[in-house]
Amino acid sequence: MKLSYLSIIIGLAVQSALAVPKQVKPRRTSSILINPDAQPDLPSPQAARLSAVSPANAGLNLNDIQGDILIGMKKKKELFFFFGIKDAATFKSKLASDIKSLVTTTNQLLSVSTQPITAVNIAFSQTGLNALSVTDSLGESLFAAGQFADRTALGDVTSNWVPEFSGTNVHGVILLASDTDDNIQSELANIKNILGSSITEISRLSGASRPGDQEGHEHFGYMDGISQPAVQGFTQNVLPGQALVSPGEILVGTTGDSGTRPTWAAGGSFLAFRKMQQKVPEFNKYVIDHALSVPGLNQQENTDLFGARVIGRWKSGAPVDLSPLRDDPVLAADPNRNNNFTFDHPDVPGFNLANNQTDCPFSAHIRKTHPRKDLGSEATLHHIMRAGIPYGPEVTDSEHASNKSSTDPSLERGLAFVAYQSSIQNGFHFMQQTWVNNANFIFGKPTPPGVDPIIGRVSSTTPMDTPRIISGTNPLNGAQTFSLDVEFVINHGGEYFFSPPISALSGRLAA
Template identity: 50%
Template sequence: MKLNTLAQVISFGLCAQIVSVAGLNEARSLERRKTSILFNPQGLPQLPGLQEATNASRQVGLNLDDVQGDILIGMRKLFERFFFFGILNAPDFKAKLKTEILPLVTSTMQVIANETDTMLNIAFSQTGLVALNITGPTNDLNDAVFAKGQAMDAFNLGDPNTTNWVPEFVGTNIHGVMLLASDTEASINTTLADLQSKLGNSITEIYSLRTAMRPNENRGHEHFGFLDGISNPTVGGFQDPLPGQALVPTGEILVGETGDSVTRPEWAKDGSFLVFRQLKQLVPEFNKFLADNPINEPGLTPEQGSELLGARMVGRWKSGAPVFLSPKFDDPDLGKDPTRNNNFTFAEPGQNISDPTDQSGCPFSAHIRKTRPRADIGLPENVTSNHHIVRAGIPYGPEVTTDETSSNTTEIERGLAFVAYQSNIANGFQFLQHFWANNPKFVHQGVGFDPIIGANASAERPVNGLDPTNTTRNFTLTTDFVVSRGGEYFFSPSISAIANTLSV
């Protein structure tokens, strides 16, 4: 019924040139579900309610009915499929983009209002936009990193080359990606199979990745075991920040909004650049490293010493509690409290700058400190650094097997389908990876690499500050516990842009 309603509106020419967002919403509307397709782990800020989101967006003029749903919701999906495709017949695909895909594309407001059983979003690579004839100076998105593609950016990301990449990510054959999320895998499978049937030979499947939130008590935790997504910022016009949570200008995530200083084509407004990275995690090897190098401190068992080392590498305990606030032992109550687990700056109370010699509370190299340094760069809440991203990734692959645990060797691939949104890839993801995580001199000389995601083209990585009993002690990591399997850069357009520009 939804597809027919929109198709009739278009075919009778009632919206001959411009399909309004209001009309799209009416055509796509569903009865509201009683439950969300999302899961909100304890420790992460709750998504705004329908009325809260409506009021907030009205205050700043942000149209949440026009913003694709995945961009602002963060790491809350239970099941997700990434369907990477190439366009074989552009005119046919454009027609079906309007009649078959567009009615299913889910807005932020629809996700919040529980008006979908399967969220579907779509984004296009630079070569995909070219295939759709979105070219020329008037259509230039003015993001050089996006334009050249991720394979050409491998060096800046610390990848030695593309040898370890999934072969399908090498080259320029991927024109787009569809993201489908739901609370059941069956719902995703049904939606995708039906859509593939309708799209026919207009596209070809290049690569697909099934992902799912980990089961039971590990929901919301990535494969190393740590609660993920706590430090995501909140975006102006979407919801108010909790204590310590960064509040970023809308235009730092959404193109064409306040805070985006780059000249963009008018149709690009309220879109966002999507970075996809498939990150393989060597979990048995990581656990073996922790077991072999426990922090030797009075009052700690070897197991506790290993847990402390892992927490200091990440900057948080597995519960999500920051080591800066709980330096010796995990504090699950702190970890699951979103009003407290971000409320710190790495500086002493009342100070705007952290002590450049003190790593006792948290190493300068810790993952969460490298990627959000807070008072280390003189910005207590880091709200004006313009290097924020909204992460919306999800684990893939099975749980570690008993054989892998016994051999301390990864035999089955698992990891994180990393997704990040921003209005400028050079200021967002690329900056965080290249200038912070991979920079052994940031924030101070001799800090070393981010021990989790820092990459040095497969060479060894020196890391400083992990041992609180001797913060000058150096560790040399010879194993990349996170291995890049490649990815691509995409642009996730607004729903009205799909209707009025990309499909015409």
């Protein structure tokens, strides 16, 4: 009698111990996100809440907006899982019943205490929406046609596109972000288990912030993710020099979006994904070979100056417009100063914005993609929220020694480029086609600036688009041209997706 009483107690104790993990969700003690000094901080949950409810900002619902859209280039690790839909009925039902609750909101990411172990977002291509019989027009023809149809306008060569993106087979992408690969793999296994044979994997790409002191830097070595637009209704502390945009420039159906969208799409955003390989040893060699000869600088400083003028920022992230001759890591680490420039210098007697590029070349990557005062005003409607992440390993010793990227696919490295915007036409597509690839932009200069030295393309028919001519990189002689005989970035294609508001996952998309 006594024994069976004891065994009941032990039994109950074991049962309740086993039940604990099911009831208590594991909580994080460290963040999913990196936060290098140079990048703008995310708002605190309280600040974001205050900002979102301000009447002027039309009340963004940060619990309904997917987490990746507004947080920028801050993930420690991220996996892009591209899939096709095989069984729409099952997919819809699982989307509503199980996947929706896994999808991470903007609010959740703002504090470590509310971050999940692995953040999950999901986005669909037009063919994905078609597969779900969601035929409402989202008011964006580039999205409707898919990125493959846009490739020539973007300057891409079809033969550089990888098979998985060549066409319209990708129906959607699941984005998984965490601080360890194990976390990501276990969440992916969970999702695959839920969705079963209703989806099929098309491909995956694994990204990670770079190791050690390179955290936050892209593979050429330059700090990234510094200049992002401040979004009304989300960002409370607009940093000096930061472009302030209405939410409708990034999120469809919110204040400032002039497109015609279905009601269910409000708070969603178009996601332009690009797999961009970076030829790092080749870039490094080009920079060394083209070291400048500015008096007072040593060989290394003249080399670094050339690279900095190609990008428009030093490797630390300090802008050449504010620190034109030498890197300034203290300036770089100060978000109140590191983006506070316009390319104009009215305090300098005789400085003429129209033709003076002694501080920052007109052809620099950050000037081609964000011309600031060159266009007179910030109100250009051509802003994007960049949310990409580096992929691939560090340069090996043998690649470094040979100045050549390995052809081993497992050593390929680059940027898993992600841009969010409410209009691809005004955002990524416009930037690439009208600014980056246009050798005459910034217009009206004495010497055409040339295409963007790292991502600009002149021809969409030759696989190796060289030579491309750029100017302005020598501060002593702005008319001097450089012939780029190597392509440092190869576009392997991508897709246009729509990242819907979370409510749509059990609403319109599941109906």
